[in-house]
Amino acid sequence: MTEGTYRQALQQALREELTRDERVFLMGEEIGVFGGSYKITDGLVHEFGEKRVRDTPISEEGFVGAGIGAAMGGLRPVVEVMTINFILIAMDQIINNAAKIRYMLGGSVGVPMVIRSPGGAGVGLTAQHSQSLEVWFAGTPGLIVVAPSTPADAKGLLKASIRNDDPVLFYEHLMLYNEKGHVPEGDYVVPIGKADVKHPGSDLTIVTHSYMTQRCLRVAGQLEREHGISAEIIDLRSLRPLDFETIATSVKKTNHVLCVEEGWVSYGVGAEIAARIGDECFDWLDAPVKRIGGAEVPMPYSKPLENAAMPSAERILEAAIKARRGTR
Amino acid sequence: MVEQSARTTEQPLPLPRSDLLHLLERMLLIRRFEEKTMEMLALNRIRGYCHWNIGEEASVVGSVAAMGQGDRLVTSYRDHGFAIARGTPAGAVMAELFGKEGGCAGGRGGSMHMVDVPRGFFGGYGIVGGHLPLATGLALAADYLGEDRAVVCAFGDGATNIGAFHESLNLSKLWNLPVVWLLTNNQYGMGTSVRRASAESELYKRACAYNMHAEQVDGMDVLSVYEATHRLLLRARKQHEPALLETLTYRYPGHSYADPGRSYRTKEEIDRWKQRDPIRLFQHYLEEYTSLEQSEFDAIEKHVDQIIEEAVSFAEESPFPSPDSLFQHLYAEESKS
Ligand SMILES: Cc1ncc(C[n+]2csc(CCOP(=O)(O)OP(=O)(O)O)c2C)c(N)n1
Numbered sequence: 222m223t224e225g226t227y228r229q230a231l232q233q234a235l236r237e238e239l240t241r242d243e244r245v246f247l248m249g250e251e252i253g254v255f256g257g258s259y260k261i262t263d264g265l266v267h268e269f270g271e272k273r274v275r276d277t278p279i280s281e282e283g284f285v286g287a288g289i290g291a292a293m294g295g296l297r298p299v300v301e302v303m304t305i306n307f308i309l310i311a312m313d314q315i316i317n318n319a320a321k322i323r324y325m326l327g328g329s330v331g332v333p334m335v336i337r338s339p340g341g342a343g344v345g346l347t348a349q350h351s352q353s354l355e356v357w358f359a360g361t362p363g364l365i366v367v368a369p370s371t372p373a374d375a376k377g378l379l380k381a382s383i384r385n386d387d388p389v390l391f392y393e394h395l396m397l398y399n400e401k402g403h404v405p406e407g408d409y410v411v412p413i414g415k416a417d418v419k420h421p422g423s424d425l426t427i428v429t430h431s432y433m434t435q436r437c438l439r440v441a442g443q444l445e446r447e448h449g450i451s452a453e454i455i456d457l458r459s460l461r462p463l464d465f466e467t468i469a470t471s472v473k474k475t476n477h478v479l480c481v482e483e484g485w486v487s488y489g490v491g492a493e494i495a496a497r498i499g500d501e502c503f504d505w506l507d508a509p510v511k512r513i514g515g516a517e518v519p520m521p522y523s524k525p526l527e528n529a530a531m532p533s534a535e536r537i538l539e540a541a542i543k544a545r546r547g548t549r
Numbered sequence: 550m551v552e553q554s555a556r557t558t559e560q561p562l563p564l565p566r567s568d569l570l571h572l573l574e575r576m577l578l579i580r581r582f583e584e585k586t587m588e589m590l591a592l593n594r595i596r597g598y599c600h601w602n603i604g605e606e607a608s609v610v611g612s613v614a615a616m617g618q619g620d621r622l623v624t625s626y627r628d629h630g631f632a633i634a635r636g637t638p639a640g641a642v643m644a645e646l647f648g649k650e651g652g653c654a655g656g657r658g659g660s661m662h663m664v665d666v667p668r669g670f671f672g673g674y675g676i677v678g679g680h681l682p683l684a685t686g687l688a689l690a691a692d693y694l695g696e697d698r699a700v701v702c703a704f705g706d707g708a709t710n711i712g713a714f715h716e717s718l719n720l721s722k723l724w725n726l727p728v729v730w731l732l733t734n735n736q737y738g739m740g741t742s743v744r745r746a747s748a749e750s751e752l753y754k755r756a757c758a759y760n761m762h763a764e765q766v767d768g769m770d771v772l773s774v775y776e777a778t779h780r781l782l783l784r785a786r787k788q789h790e791p792a793l794l795e796t797l798t799y800r801y802p803g804h805s806y807a808d809p810g811r812s813y814r815t816k817e818e819i820d821r822w823k824q825r826d827p828i829r830l831f832q833h834y835l836e837e838y839t840s841l842e843q844s845e846f847d848a849i850e851k852h853v854d855q856i857i858e859e860a861v862s863f864a865e866e867s868p869f870p871s872p873d874s875l876f877q878h879l880y881a882e883e884s885k886s
Pocket residue numbers: 250279281303307310600625627675676677678704705706707708709735737738739804
């Protein structure tokens with residue numbers, strides 16, 4: 222298969238890694254018999270058995286923590302948390318244990334595990350089921366955070382994450398699961414910590430990640446056609462470690478920057494990027510760095526309110542024009 | 550400390566006939582309301598999730614009917630029926646599902662977050678087990694303020710495996726708080742059966758670990774649920790004793806709209822539970838012990854259909870919230886203006 226969905230790409234990576242390494246096993250709610258809430262693991266329990274594809278009760282703190290312990294004990298767990306919203310229950314395990322164990326214990330033991338979880342909004346799931354919390358993890362030393370936006374990156378980054386010796390928060394997105402694209406065959410690995418220029422441009426750098434990359438790519442065409450603005454789209458892919466070099470190279474060329482994320486702007490990914498650009502690329506800027514993200518409210522249910530809260534294509538377009546012109 | 554209660558039909562009528570008919574009407578209303586939401590989902594009037602109470606009407610109506618006026622309720626996301634049982638107009642629930650201004654949460658919450666604070670319903674919550682600590686706190690507030698009220702906290706079998714369940718039971722017993730933990734055991738949490746998720750699958754027994762009184766009742770029998778809840782609430786209010794009440798029931802449809810509900814359970818199992826349909830069971834009881842006539846039943850059904858029709862019209866006519874109100878209710882100041 223060379224064409225496929227993000228969902229299929231993830232499943233391919235899981236299957237290949239389960240086959241490659243006996244120590245790799247999957248754990249999470251509804252991933253076996255039910256086939257996965259979003260069908261990422263569909264069928265894997267039949268191929269690999271219940272020892273390797275393990276259904277858990279609704280006990281996020283318990284099984285995420287057990288994943289950490291299993292990793293310390295010599296396994297390579299890939300734990301699925303049904304959506305990023307439910308990961309908050311396991312936050313203590315991730316922040317106080319997974320992120321700190323190697324350092325705190327003087328390097329004596331590591332936590333080679335992957336936590337896969339999707340976030341995202343836009344389909345009326347309301348405040349407690351529509352969050353983008355990847356930035357919370359990206360701000361924590363000791364964790365690795367990746368957020369692929371294409372099927373190819375999903376496959377390559379998941380394989381890299383499973384092979385990595387440190388805890389990885391592998392951030393997926395509900396709106397990306399059906400995204401189609403090229404899925405490289407065989408042992409395709411995308412290195413962690415490398416951003417990707419998804420669309421070259423010369424007038425404006427748009428720094429983004431996850432599903433917003435796809436949205437920005439659609440906006441880029443319109444920017445070019447209707448406003449004569451050539452936007453360069455940088456997909457961060459890894460939030461931690463951050464590939465600032467790719468950003469800096471682009472800023473040097475375009476001298477204008479817009480940061481786009483789905484989550485709240487305050488203290489967000491864009492805030493970090495803007496600060497780094499201010500610090501390291503100040504002389505190349507022709508206009509202030511602009512940021513755009515979700516409205517700072519718990520996501521409302523009602524469609525007109527949800528629409529108003531989302532960084533829609535129209536709002537990104539508008540922000541891109543302002544970023545280029547240097548207007549407020 | 551742990552006992553199983555079962556209703557025998559030889560007992561005298563536990564409630565006046567008119568109240569019994571009201572229970573029947575509420576159960577039918579919930580059934581028809583939920584069926585209507587399925588239609589409205591297909592028409593894209595409703596978005597997001599929809600977790601139905603179909604099959605669980607006796608558990609919902611029996612427990613809520615036993616609540617006193619001052620008692621309080623918190624539930625999981627499977628909450629449409631609880632709002633209706635508590636007296637929230639069906640129109641306000643339907644309008645919430647439509648995302649309209651006239652919804653019980655002004656269209657902000659949707660299916661999972663029904664609310665009716667004037668009627669003591671402090672909300673439906675979307676994170677499994679996340680509302681149990683809130684029930685502890687609501688009971689703490691009542692206790693602290695010397696108020697004569699108790700709290701009913703409804704949650705599913707799956708929620709008993711989350712830490713918050715255990716912490717909440719322990720706190721409520723340790724502090725002698727007036728709360729009834731209503732464990733609606735519909736046999737599955739999504740696609741996972743109780744047996745596959747819980748090392749002790751007799752869930753009410755978990756109360757033992759917290760030295761708490763627990764009962765298990767037939768959740769398809771509205772009067773069993775009513776009687777047990779009524780007694781346990783009285784005890785909670787008078788003696789400040791929390792209790793765990795497990796109702797054994799079944800959800801007929803899938804977990805939510807995206808789940809046909811068939812891959813993890815057999816048709817035989819579903820049919821077996823449907824043979825003890827809570828509405829038909831109660832209808833038969835009323836026929837036998839209160840001489841309910843078919844014509845009376847038909848009249849109730851007609852009334853229910855009319856309520857549903859009016860609920861849909863109300864929801865259709867209610868306006869969408871204005872995008873300008875996006876930041877309203879974020880903090881107290883905003884909500885005052
Ligand atoms: C902490 C958490 N984990 C996972 C989910 C996803 N989820 C929603 S409902 C549900 C099943 C809950 O089952 P149960 O408690 O039995 O309630 P029921 O849906 O049967 O009423 C799951 C796993 C969630 N909402 N919250």
